[in-house]
Amino acid sequence: MTSETRNAPSLERVRHELKKRDLEVQSVERITPSMIRIVLGGDELADFTSLAPDDHIKLFVPDDKGMMVMRDYTPRAFDYEARSLTVDFAVHEAGPATAWAIAAKPGDRLQVGGPRGSAVLTGEIKRLLLIGDETALPAIGRWIEEADAGLEIEAFVAVPDAADSQSFKTCADLAMHWIYRPGGEANNPEPLLQAVKDVACGEGTYVWIAAEARVAKAIRTYLIEELAHPLTWMKASGYWVHGQADSSEKSIGEVPPRPA
Structure with a gap:
């Protein structure tokens, strides 16, 4: 060896309770030409946990037929006191999540699942x-x-x-x-x-x-x-x-x- x-x-490997949270868009910011930052909030974040930088959450967004689909995203930041979760969206060929982010405005709702677990190094x-x-x-x-x-x-x-x-x-x-x-x-x-x-x-x-x-x-x-x-x-x-x-x-x- x-x-x-x-x-x-x-x-x-730390496992978290897998649950879906109904959150509200608090702010939308185009931080660079190719990145949109959306801050989500809500009391359902009271038990949200993300322990590793490359954790993934599931976002539930509508596709072009109106059906709900899931997409993986990284929790960019989480503020427990403010009950806020930040998600950054890379703007490229617009799939359902990117299309949702481009159109998002404060007050919109989004369901978020996970993360299922964290791999802590x-x-x-x-x-x-x-x-x-x-x-x-x-x-x-x-x-x-x-x-x-x-x-x-x-x-x-x-x-x-x-x-x-x-x-x-x-x-x-x-x-x-x-x-x-x-x-x-x-x-x-x-x-x-x-x-x-x-x-x-x-x-x-x-x-x-x-x-x-x-x-x-x-x-x-x-x-x-x-x-x-x-x-x-x-x-x-x-x-x-x-x-x-x-x-x-x-x-x-x-x-x-x-x-x-």
Whole structure:
């Protein structure tokens, strides 16, 4: 057993009561040209729990036929005292959830389910390497903003334009890299691959990848085959699949960290 395997991070899977909550839109803000931020509120959030940056909730939205469908989104932020839940929507080819977000206004209602559970990562993590596209920005934002003081974080995020860059408040030691490529090329791995070509993956570096499935797979393969990064120090997810509505690959070739 290698030292990387012996000292791999621990993963505690925390289950939450699965319930559906009826919430009200409190505010809608276009924070960048490609991102809409919606704050939801309601007393039904009194027992809401989200313990990990890449948790997922289910949003129940109408499709173009008026039927209710479910879509996965990251809880961007939660304020227990205010009973408010923030969700960021990447504006791309408008599926039902994106269409709902574009039309949303204060006072609208939305049903939210979950999260079903949280995968809480702990261990001797010295450095985080975060790689993703605009759909991963809500989770990346949480990773950055919830990090402990002094943790080294390097993030590479592909977005359509410089105007789509975001800023984050953090106690971590953050190095942020924005990669600009047209939204229509979000399934092309090359822009992100070129950006991470010379990245340092030293001991104690945990890598988190989330993007279109083909892109996430290509980056994962590069880090394993070219940089010899250990599987137990990595998680890759396809948050969406090009050409397939409501499709994802949440755990690409995952070797889970040892149980806590």
